[in-house]
Amino acid sequence: MDSESEIADFPIGVPGNVPPRLESAGIEIELEMPLSLYHPIVLLCGETAGGEASYLMSVEPRTATFEYPLRSRTPEIWASGALRDPLALLSDHAYLEKKAALNAMELLNRWPDPACAREWSICLAAIADDEASHLNSVMKILTKRGGCLDRNHRNPYASALRDLVRRGQANRELLDRLLVAALIEVRSCERFEVLSRYCLGEGKDAELGRFFQRLGASERGHFNIFLKLAAFAVAPSEVDTRWNEMLDLEAEILAAQPLGSRIHSGLASDNGGARA
Ligand SMILES: [Fe+2]
Ligand SMILES: [Fe+2]
Numbered sequence: 001m002d003s004e005s006e007i008a009d010f011p012i013g014v015p016g017n018v019p020p021r022l023e024s025a026g027i028e029i030e031l032e033m034p035l036s037l038y039h040p041i042v043l044l045c046g047e048t049a050g051g052e053a054s055y056l057m058s059v060e061p062r063t064a065t066f067e068y069p070l071r072s073r074t075p076e077i078w079a080s081g082a083l084r085d086p087l088a089l090l091s092d093h094a095y096l097e098k099k100a101a102l103n104a105m106e107l108l109n110r111w112p113d114p115a116c117a118r119e120w121s122i123c124l125a126a127i128a129d130d131e132a133s134h135l136n137s138v139m140k141i142l143t144k145r146g147g148c149l150d151r152n153h154r155n156p157y158a159s160a161l162r163d164l165v166r167r168g169q170a171n172r173e174l175l176d177r178l179l180v181a182a183l184i185e186v187r188s189c190e191r192f193e194v195l196s197r198y199c200l201g202e203g204k205d206a207e208l209g210r211f212f213q214r215l216g217a218s219e220r221g222h223f224n225i226f227l228k229l230a231a232f233a234v235a236p237s238e239v240d241t242r243w244n245e246m247l248d249l250e251a252e253i254l255a256a257q258p259l260g261s262r263i264h265s266g267l268a269s270d271n272g273g274a275r276a
Contacts, residue, residue, distance in 0.1 A: 071251035079198035087147030088261035094138040101131035157264035182226035192216030
């Protein structure tokens, strides 16, 4: 089987579809990883006579409960403060999506081993596509509400996380970059969930509530993928050790952030966040 043309022909976007040529060839299909829950995609691995090949397909969203690995949890009160200036929050959010798309594209050809090059680049191209779509969605809501991007945007939370990357250390640098991406995804997912609950409840903003709900599910899928990709860079035990270190540091970095209408803003000084 020509695996490259199989991917090019693959009917991405058709829920639950299995490529007919794979079925007819009697190839065993194994669900490997959820890639995105906003545009639900899973990576499939098919065993061929010439070795293993990977394919993408779309499936229905998963509904399983998600356990956040985060060391601190955002209290509900944070949402009302962050939404004091919704346009500033949406502008910050737009930059977050832009940076996420750029980061996925930047990592696109940085696979640690040629053996995983196809799987690696397919995953990151799909994430970049998701993030660009998120950016477009945020921009539509922001402009519909009369807002505009703030050209002087800064994200001290993400900057502090990127400072943790061990630059010049080959696969360890790559590992850190993937884990920083995973941290930003999972914290964003948690913040979107808190915002969504508030907007759908006392905030009475159903449009924003549903929007944050949808994006939270997608970022959760990306978080899973970045962690999976980290296992290509170093041994699983090293991923675990560094991941645990970074989870601790992330909670400290977040707690040190100033208050404000930003996705990764800090918490009120008198609550300090609830340690998990
Ligand atoms: Fe996103
Ligand atoms: Fe994401």
